[in-house]
Amino acid sequence: MGAIARAGGRPGVSVGVPPVAAGEAGSIGAVHGVGLDLLDIARLERALERRPGLAGRLFTDGERAHAATRARPGQHLAARFCAKEAVAKALGMRTWSWRDVEVVGGGADVGLWLHGAVGERARELGVTVTISLTHERAVAGAVAVAA
Numbered sequence: 001m002g003a004i005a006r007a008g009g010r011p012g013v014s015v016g017v018p019p020v021a022a023g024e025a026g027s028i029g030a031v032h033g034v035g036l037d038l039l040d041i042a043r044l045e046r047a048l049e050r051r052p053g054l055a056g057r058l059f060t061d062g063e064r065a066h067a068a069t070r071a072r073p074g075q076h077l078a079a080r081f082c083a084k085e086a087v088a089k090a091l092g093m094r095t096w097s098w099r100d101v102e103v104v105g106g107g108a109d110v111g112l113w114l115h116g117a118v119g120e121r122a123r124e125l126g127v128t129v130t131i132s133l134t135h136e137r138a139v140a141g142a143v144a145v146a147a
Contacts, residue, residue, distance in 0.1 A: 032127050035089025035144040037082040041135065044081060045074035058084075058098045066106060076106065078140035079133040086144035087112070087129055091121045103133070122146070 048055050055064055055077070063080050067073035084101040087093075100118035104111040112131050114122050122129060127146040134141050 030147060032125055032146040033090040033092055034146075035086035035091075036141070037085035037089070038139055038141040039078050039082050041072075041075050041078040041138060041140050044078045044140075048074065048077070060099055060102045063103060066104075075135050075140060079103075079135045079142060082140050082142035083112070083131050083133055083144065086131065086142040087114070087118065087146075090129060090144040090146040091118060091125065091127075093118060093121060096121075103131070 059067075059077060059080060063077070067076040067080070070076050080103045083103045084098055087101045088096055096117045100114065100116040102113040102115065104113060110131070110133060112129060114129065125146065130145045130147065132143045
């Protein structure tokens with residue numbers, strides 16, 4: 001699953017780019033940075049159980065709503081957590097808010113919105129960010145490429 005996002009606000013309000021098919025001409029330019037993150041899904045599920053407010057600090061309302069429609073919400077939240085980490089790494093972020101990176105949709109329709117300091121950094125660098133999410137029974141992961 002991959003998507004490109006430009007720094008901007010909410011869908012329909014500011015700048016956004018719909019998902020781009022893998023291999024589409026012009027989808028990736030010169031690479032600025034790459035980020036990769038993996039996470040044990042059960043570890044995140046345990047943390048969310050122990051700290052009820054944690055989900056609200058890490059994930060947007062939309063991310064939590066999307067995950068809630070799935071058989072195992074923690075699996076989908078873990079992939080989104082990894083995407084946030086991977087995006088921050090690809091952009092070289094030192095300080096940022098978890099909710100500055102918002103993964104929208106899922107499957108072939110996954111997308112990405114960058115807000116706050118993360119959106120400002122992407123604009124400053126003049127890059128778009130492509131993400132790929134994955135998960136299986138025990139592990140979730142994401143890769144982000146800023147180009």
